[in-house]
Amino acid sequence: MKKVLVLGGTRFFGKRLVELLLQDQDSEVTILTRGLTEDSFGEHVTRLAADRTDEAALEQAVGDTVWDIVYDNICYTPDEAAAAVRIWAGRAKRYILTSSLSVYDPQPEALAETDFDPWHYPLKSGGKTDISYQEGKRQAEAVLLQTADFPVAAVRFPIVLGTDDYTRRLHFHIEHVLAGRPVGIPNPQAEISFIRSDEAADFLHWLGREGSAVTGPVNACSDGTLTIGGVISIIEQITGRTAIVQSEAAETDQSPFGIGASWFMDTAKARSAGFSFLSLSEWFTELVSSLTHSLRQDQ
Known part of the structure; x- marks a missing residue:
């Protein structure tokens, strides 16, 4: 049986x-969280509780188990990455880090993996209060790719959307349009990538x-891009x-998608390895429609 740990x-x-992993008959799934959020997995998973930022507690929680795969969805700083390198030295056969489009600076062309090179990036220490989100993910x-003794894949996701998005980024735009509130968008022509939450999970599972x-x-990311203005146009059509x-606009009305320049990715590496992405045009309008219906019911 494969031992799989999800942070x-x-x-x-x-x-x-985790829901996908539980469908794998050859996997034993363990989740590690702070223990503050209930889950619906019942007896199908093993649970470990530790604060990710407390290295001693994290090391004690994971113990001496050798993990076939460690999925790390909550690593945001070099200090957390360095702790992972120490804790899982000799104990991880494969490590999958959830990274971000944010490692890239915006540019007019599609961003390829080579546009940010983590293997030659100067290392420094720091926690969440010391560095920006972008620098933390970089x-x-x-740290993981240069210093770990186990193989690492760093998945660069763009903004992840879905009915289950607890950050409510797409919800924000629909709510503002429905309420007649302004939306601050510095560059409506800027192109951006998205991925749906179930597709993000599918990719991690496939990887x-x-x-x-x-x-x-x-x-x-899903195939295709949208301009920020295009996002608003779809919301206008649905609402x-x-x-x-x-x-x-005021800070409370500033779009979470309010980028100043285009910021989208090329997925040739993943596609050449065999993964087929969804078409953004096929699901985005449907998601806006679903969220709009739900938000109107809540009014």
């Missing part, structure tokens, strides 16, 4: 990943099984309301 598996795409990749030869950074778009 951060009680909500959003982490929860969906450093997490760099741990069929994609086991993939190491290093790998981009993962029947006209959006109030402003180049500048």
Whole structure:
């Protein structure tokens, strides 16, 4: 039996990943969280409780078990990555880090994995209060890929969307349009990548099984892009309301998608390894429609 550990598996795409793993008859699934969020997995998983930022507690929780796969959805800093390198030295056969599109700076062309090179990025220490989210993810990749004695894949996801998105980023736009509130968008023509939460889970699951030869950074997003203005147009069509778009707005009205320049990824590496991504155009409008219906019922 494969021993699989998931750090951060009680909500959003982490929860969906655990649900997929539980369908694998050859896997024993363990989840590690702080123990603050209930889950619906019953007796089908083993649970470990520890604060990810407490290295001693984390090491005690995972013990001496040798894990076939460690999925790390909650590593945000070089200090956390360095702790993982120490804790799982000789104890992980494969390590899959959830990284981010944020490691890249925006550019007009599709971003390939080579546009940020974690193998030659200067290492530094730091926690969440010391560095930005972007730098934290860059450093997490760099520390793991440069110093770990186990194979590492770093999955670069864009913004993940779904009915289960606890950050409610797409919800924000629909709610603002329905309420007639302004939405701050500095560049409506900027293109962006997205991935749906179930697709993100599918990719992580595939990477741990069929994609086991993939190491290093790998981009993962739905096929196609949308402009931020295009997102708003779809919301207008579904809601029947006209959006109030402003180049500048109060912080509470600033779009979570309000990027100043295009920011989207090329997925040739993952596709050449055998993964087929969903088409963004086929699911985005359906998701907006589903969320709009739900939000209107809540009003």
